[in-house]
Amino acid sequence: MPTADADTPSRSDRHDQLDALRGAAIVWMAAYHFSFDLNHFGWIRQDFYRDPVWTWQRGCIVSLFLFCAGGGQALAVLSGQSAARFWKRWSQVAGCALLVSLGSWFMFPGSWISFGVLHGIALMLLLLRFGLSRLPSAVLLVIAALAVAAPLLVQHPVFDTRWTDWTGLVTHKPITEDYVPVLPWLGPMLLGFVVTRARPQLWRGSAPRPLAVLGRWSLSFYMLHQPLLIGLLMAVQSLR
Numbered sequence: 001m002p003t004a005d006a007d008t009p010s011r012s013d014r015h016d017q018l019d020a021l022r023g024a025a026i027v028w029m030a031a032y033h034f035s036f037d038l039n040h041f042g043w044i045r046q047d048f049y050r051d052p053v054w055t056w057q058r059g060c061i062v063s064l065f066l067f068c069a070g071g072g073q074a075l076a077v078l079s080g081q082s083a084a085r086f087w088k089r090w091s092q093v094a095g096c097a098l099l100v101s102l103g104s105w106f107m108f109p110g111s112w113i114s115f116g117v118l119h120g121i122a123l124m125l126l127l128l129r130f131g132l133s134r135l136p137s138a139v140l141l142v143i144a145a146l147a148v149a150a151p152l153l154v155q156h157p158v159f160d161t162r163w164t165d166w167t168g169l170v171t172h173k174p175i176t177e178d179y180v181p182v183l184p185w186l187g188p189m190l191l192g193f194v195v196t197r198a199r200p201q202l203w204r205g206s207a208p209r210p211l212a213v214l215g216r217w218s219l220s221f222y223m224l225h226q227p228l229l230i231g232l233l234m235a236v237q238s239l240r
Contacts, residue, residue, distance in 0.1 A: 015075060015203035016212045018196070022068040023211030026218050029061050030225050037229050041237060062117060062180055063188040068215075069121050070192025071203065073128050078200055086129060094122040096223050100178075103227075108177050115166040116178030118222075123166070123182060124189050137194045144190035150183045 032054075038044045048054045076086070097118035105112035113119075132140060151168045159169040168181030196203065214221060 014212070014216075015200070016207040016209075017205055018068060018071050018075070018203035019213075019215035020207035020211040021203075021215070022065070022072075022218050023208075023213070023215035025061060025064040025068065026214050026221055027211070028057075029065075029222075030229075032057055032061060033226055034229055037226075037233055041233050043233075062185065065117065066121070066124075066180075066185055066188040067192035067195075069125070070128070070189035070194075071196035072192075073125060073133070073189075074193045074196035075200060075203075077133050078197065090122060090125055092219060093118055093125070096219060097122055099223065104177055107230075111175045111177050113176055113178045114162045114174075115181060116176075117180040119166070120180035120182065120185055121189075124186055127182075127186070128189070128193060132190065133193070137198060140190050140194050144187040144194075147182070147190070148184040148187040151181075 035044070035046065035054075036048055039046045039048060046054060048058075097116070100116055100118055101113055104116075132143070135143075151170075154169050155171045156169060157171055159165055159167050160171055160174070162174070165174050165179075166181050168183030168185070170181075173179060
């Protein structure tokens with residue numbers, strides 16, 4: 001669940017508190033995934049798909065990442081980020097989303113990830129960059145509220161396929177290891193965008209440096225942490 005910042009500003013231009021918030025989300029995510037992996041290997045017994053202890057944690061983690069992604073995009077817009085820098089960062093996110101799909105198909109062929117958090121961020125960044133970012137904050141807040149409410153109000157079987165479930169208007173959650181559709185998850189991203197666009201200074205000031213550094217490298221961490229954790233657990237299991 002990575003950052004969607006598209007620029008890499010100089011150290012003096014960093015908004016360390018936003019980086020640190022993203023870093024905290026990364027730590028929480030890693031702990032969640034480590035618990036998931038322990039369950040996958042049979043070392044603990046937990047229901048990650050229905051137990052509120054785990055489903056609510058996942059929702060909070062995803063919301064926090066998308067809030068930070070929206071904030072990062074607001075800072076990019078305010079700084080006059082060039083199209084070249086946007087597309088460079090977007091291609092990294094989209095490319096990693098493709099790798100996640102391929103890796104999950106190998107690991108979980110029956111529940112591979114066709115539209116997870118990276119896929120969602122990639123599409124929502126396009127929506128922000130090429131339209132939504134130009135709207136007034138009041139309008140964006142209304143859209144955010146509608147995005148959150150839409151899956152509760154509108155559902156149809158036509159959206160229950162791998163090609164259409166990205167909308168979020170499904171009648172039942174698809175069988176997949178990660179699912180972050182545009183609706184309702186556009187809501188937290190827009191909220192992060194609105195808050196940061198209104199008060200970018202909110203994220204300036206001192207922050208725990210390890211978390212801030214981790215937050216700046218969140219995409220790399222996201223792509224590497226699961227292979228490393230799974231490999232470590234496989235190695236330990238082979239020695240038992």
